[in-house]
Amino acid sequence: KSQIDELARILLQHVEHPHPRVRFMSLYAIGQLANDQSPTFQEGWHQAVMPALIKMMDDPVDRVAAMAMSAFVSFGEELDTSLMNGYSHGFMEKVVSKLQHTQHRGVREESITCVAVIAGNIGKDFIKYYDSIMPVLKQLVMHSTGEKESRLRGKSFECMSLLGIAVGKEKFLPDARDAIAEMFSKPIDVDDLQREYIKEASDRICQCLKQDFAPFLPNLLPGLLRTLRFDEVAEKGDQKEEDDMYVKVSTGIGQLVRVHSHKFEEMKTSLQLLLTFCYEIQSGFFEFVQPSA
Numbered sequence: 001k002s003q004i005d006e007l008a009r010i011l012l013q014h015v016e017h018p019h020p021r022v023r024f025m026s027l028y029a030i031g032q033l034a035n036d037q038s039p040t041f042q043e044g045w046h047q048a049v050m051p052a053l054i055k056m057m058d059d060p061v062d063r064v065a066a067m068a069m070s071a072f073v074s075f076g077e078e079l080d081t082s083l084m085n086g087y088s089h090g091f092m093e094k095v096v097s098k099l100q101h102t103q104h105r106g107v108r109e110e111s112i113t114c115v116a117v118i119a120g121n122i123g124k125d126f127i128k129y130y131d132s133i134m135p136v137l138k139q140l141v142m143h144s145t146g147e148k149e150s151r152l153r154g155k156s157f158e159c160m161s162l163l164g165i166a167v168g169k170e171k172f173l174p175d176a177r178d179a180i181a182e183m184f185s186k187p188i189d190v191d192d193l194q195r196e197y198i199k200e201a202s203d204r205i206c207q208c209l210k211q212d213f214a215p216f217l218p219n220l221l222p223g224l225l226r227t228l229r230f231d232e233v234a235e236k237g238d239q240k241e242e243d244d245m246y247v248k249v250s251t252g253i254g255q256l257v258r259v260h261s262h263k264f265e266e267m268k269t270s271l272q273l274l275l276t277f278c279y280e281i282q283s284g285f286f287e288f289v290q291p292s293a
Contacts (some may be wrong), residue, residue, distance in 0.1 A: 001040060002036050002042070004033070004041055004044070004045075004064055005042060005044070005045075007029075007033060008030075008033065008041065008044075008045050008049070009046070011026045011029050011030050011033070012026075012030075012048055012049070012052055012154075013079070014026040015030070015052050015056055016055075016056075020059075020061040020063070020064050021289045023056070023059065023061075023064045024061075024063060024064050024067050027053075027056060027064065027067040027068050027071045027093065028067055028070075028071070030049065030053075030071045030074075030075070030199045031067075031070055031071035031073070031074035031075070032074070033076040034049075034071065034074040034077075034078065035074050038077075038078035039078045039079075039080070041075075042075060042078055042079045042080070042083075043080070046075075046079060046083055046087075049075060050072075050075070050087050050091075050109070051062065051070055052092055053068050053069075053072045053075065054072075054091060056068035056096055057069055057072075057094050057095075057098065060251045062102070062104040062106065062107050063106065065098075065104075065107055066104070066106040066107045066109075066110045069095070069107070069110035069111060069113070069114050070110055070113075070247075071096060071112050072091065072114055072117070073114060073117050073137060074109070076091075076114070076118065076121060077117055077120075077121070078118075079121065081121055081122055081123075084118065084121040084122055085122055088118050088122055088125075088126075091118060092115070092118060092129045092133070095111040095112075095114045095115055096111075096115075096132055096133055096136060098111045099111045099136050099140070100136060103230060105149065105151075105152055106285070108140070108152055109151060109152050109155050112137070112140075112155045112156055112158075112159045113155060113159070115133055115159055115163075116158065116159045116162045116163075119159075119162050119163050119165075119166040119167075120162055120166065122166070123166050124166065124167065124168070124214050125288065126163065126166045126167060127166075127167045127171060130163060130167050130171060133163070133177050134160070134163065137156045137159055137160050138165075138175070138178060138179075138182075140152065140153070140156045141153055141157060141160075141182050142178075142182065143180075144156065146156070150192055150193040151193045151194075151197075152192050153197075154193055154194040154196070154198065155197065156195030157179060157182075157183055157194070157197050157198055157201040158197050159198065160175065160179045160256070161179070161200070161201035161202075161203075161204035161205050161208070162204065164176055164204065164205055164208040164209075165204055165207065165208050168208070168213065169208055169209055169210070172208055172209075173209060176205050176208070176209055179201070179205065180202070180205065180216045180219075180220075183202070184219055184220065184223075185199045185257055195242075199269055199270070199273055201271070202220065202273060203273050203276045206276050206277055206280045206281065207276065207280055209280075210280045210281065210282075211280075211281055211282060211283070211284045213277070213280065213281055214281050214284035214285070215282075217277065217281070217285070217288055221277075221288055221291065221292065224270050224273060224274060225274075225291065225292060227264065227266055228267055228270055228271065228274075231266075274292065
């Protein structure tokens with residue numbers, strides 16, 4: 001513990017250093033210390049670290065401000081809920097303001113992750129912030145349609161689903177409809193960063209809504225089932241490519257096909273999502289059993 005204390009003192013002395021690179025690396029190291037020494041670091045240093053982080057979120061250099069948010073994410077994930085409840089108001093005001101006023105993509109992405117961490121930590125108590133942040137997230141997913149904004153849009157969907165888990169179905173259901181509609185409002189390329197975010201968000205929303213998720217299945221299942229078809233993912237492949245880039249799979253008719261490893265991982269994720277649908281929706285999934293089989 002004495003070593004943690006010594007490191008913490010040194011790092012906090014440098015978070016306001018005149019040079020932005022020093023500030024950046026000090027904040028980065030605080031995040032690493034929070035990851036590696038939780039919850040000891042959080043328990044002993046939250047009174048010093050949390051005020052420093054919220055102050056550095058206003059750093060004039062956007063990359064430094066974003067790193068302060070990243071450090072908060074690492075620190076806040078393992079912070080005791082009773083402590084986070086005491087800090088949540090100030091941090092929510094800060095990150096909502098950032099989302100409304102900054103155009104820096106990195107700051108916006110980290111702000112969204114901060115919201116998700118607070119919601120995940122304090123759970124039902126997040127309901128007091130819900131009405132102020134959900135409209136902001138909706139605006140982000142509707143307007144963040146640029147080529148470089150896929151991660152921002154994906155993180156917004158991720159955050160919306162995590163808010164649903166935190167506050168519960170009754171509060172979340174109307175916004176869940178809007179989120180699902182926007183997720184699948186346009187085709188998504190195979191290599192689009194949004195794909196994994198949307199699958200994970202769909203999983204969480206289903207866990208939250210349970211049988212009330214069934215009305216979304218007609219729009220969701222066709223694309224999901226398409227990823228499970230071997231004729232969609234099987235490749236001849238370049239024989240010069242490394243063998244470990246492919247997985248050999250036997251189809252239902254005994255044919256041996258080669259599937260690229262990243263596509264095989266996508267199939268596994270799709271199967272897990274399908275399992276979630278079956279388990280959470282229960283009897284509401286009955287009419288979709290045959291097409292899924």
